Amino acid sequence: NAGVTQTPKFQVLKTGQSMTLQCAQDMNHNSMYWYRQDPGMGLRLIYYSASEGTTDKGEVPNGYNVSRLNKREFSLRLESAAPSQTSVYFCASSEALGGIDTQYFGPGTRLTVL
Amino acid sequence: KQEVTQIPAALSVPEGENLVLNCSFTDSAIYNLQWFRQDPGKGLTSLLLIQSSQREQTSGRLNASLDKSSGRSTLYIAASQPGDSATYLCAVWDDYKLSFGAGTTVTVRA
Numbered sequence: 001n002a003g004v005t006q007t008p009k010f011q012v013l014k015t016g017q018s019m020t021l022q023c024a025q026d027m028n029h030n031s032m033y034w035y036r037q038d039p040g041m042g043l044r045l046i047y048y049s050a051s052e053g054t055t056d057k058g059e060v061p062n063g064y065n066v067s068r069l070n071k072r073e074f075s076l077r078l079e080s081a082a083p084s085q086t087s088v089y090f091c092a093s094s095e096a097l098g099g100i101d102t103q104y105f106g107p108g109t110r111l112t113v114l
Numbered sequence: 115k116q117e118v119t120q121i122p123a124a125l126s127v128p129e130g131e132n133l134v135l136n137c138s139f140t141d142s143a144i145y146n147l148q149w150f151r152q153d154p155g156k157g158l159t160s161l162l163l164i165q166s167s168q169r170e171q172t173s174g175r176l177n178a179s180l181d182k183s184s185g186r187s188t189l190y191i192a193a194s195q196p197g198d199s200a201t202y203l204c205a206v207w208d209d210y211k212l213s214f215g216a217g218t219t220v221t222v223r224a
Contacts, residue, residue, distance in 0.1 A: 004157075033211075042118060042203065042214030043158075050210075058211060090157060097210060100165075102148060105157040 002026055004106035006091050012112045013081045021076040021109050023091030029104075031097045032074035033058075034066060036087040037108075043090065049074055050097040081113045116141045116208050120215035128223050133191040135218050137204030142182045149178050149189050150203040152217070158203065162189070194222045 007022045025032065030051045035043040045058030047066040055066050063085060065077045074093075078085060088110050092103040117140040127133060137147070146165050150158040162171045164180045164187070171178050175192040191198055201219045205212040 040216055042205075042216045043212075044214075045211045048211065056210070092158075100146075102160040102163050103212065104160070105150075107157045108155075 004091055004093055004104050006089075006106040006109050008109060009107065010110050012114065013078075014114050015082060017081050018077070018079050019081065020078075021089055021091075021111075022073070023075065023106060024073045025091075025093040025104070026072065027093060027095075027104065028071070029093040029095055030071070031094045032068065033092045033094075033103065034064075034074070034076045035090045035092065036060065037090060038087050046076065046089075048097075081111075083113045085111065086113045087111060116144075116206060116213040118204060118206055118213050118215040120202075120204055120218050122218060123216065124219045124221075126221040126223060127194055129194060129196060131194055131222075133189075133194050133198070133220060133222075135189040135191075135202050135204075135220070137187040137189070137215055139185045139187075139206050139213070141208060142185050143208060144182065145207040147178075147180050147187050148205045148207070148212070149176075149187075150205065152201045152203060154200075161202075194220075196222045196224045198222050 004025045033048045034046040049055045049068040052071045091106040094103045095101045148163045149161045162178045164171045177190045201217040203217045205214045
């Protein structure tokens with residue numbers, strides 16, 4: 001059982017380049033999330049998807065877009081990368097929105113924007 | 115806006131000592147509180163989830179308490195081992211999202 005998988009594990013971009021971070025879960029969860037983690041700060045929510053076909057902004061959505069491709073997959077796109085987007089990105093999933101159950105996290109993507 | 119604080123930021127103890135990790139939050143209207151463990155270069159692993167109606171949860175050597183009225187939670191790890199060395203993150207679920215603290219990095223010395 002793979003849980004939550006993310007690709008790629010590492011990425012280096014130049015300012016202005018674009019890329020898509022991929023996330024997939026095999027637990028049949030309805031809700032999925034994208035967070036970023038910066039040194040000395042807690043994880044901050046970028047976007048979330050309560051269920052297939054819906055997406056909503058989190059705390060720090062500027063500069064990002066998302067797609068909930070199907071129930072399993074939730075991708076995060078950086079259209080024009082900036083050095084401020086250098087961070088570790090985590091995808092997570094849970095059975096439902098609302099805090100009844102835990103969130104399961106992927107291993108992260110370490111992104112550097114030069 | 116929910117603010118979650120974890121003090122201290124880092125902690126070093128000898129093996130066998132009990133660990134006490136603190137978490138405070140500013141808005142008591144939470145649905146639940148979770149403690150996570152993060153190993154260097156890895157994702158987060160959920161340790162304990164306390165629903166807002168509960169006062170504590172236990173799993174093996176771990177015990178977490180929740181006092182919503184004072185906006186505090188404490189994670190106790192009994193008889194610490196070198197394998198407990200990691201960063202421990204506290205998060206509260208309010209409205210539609212988890213709000214995280216910055217974590218406490220624990221080193222257990224053999």
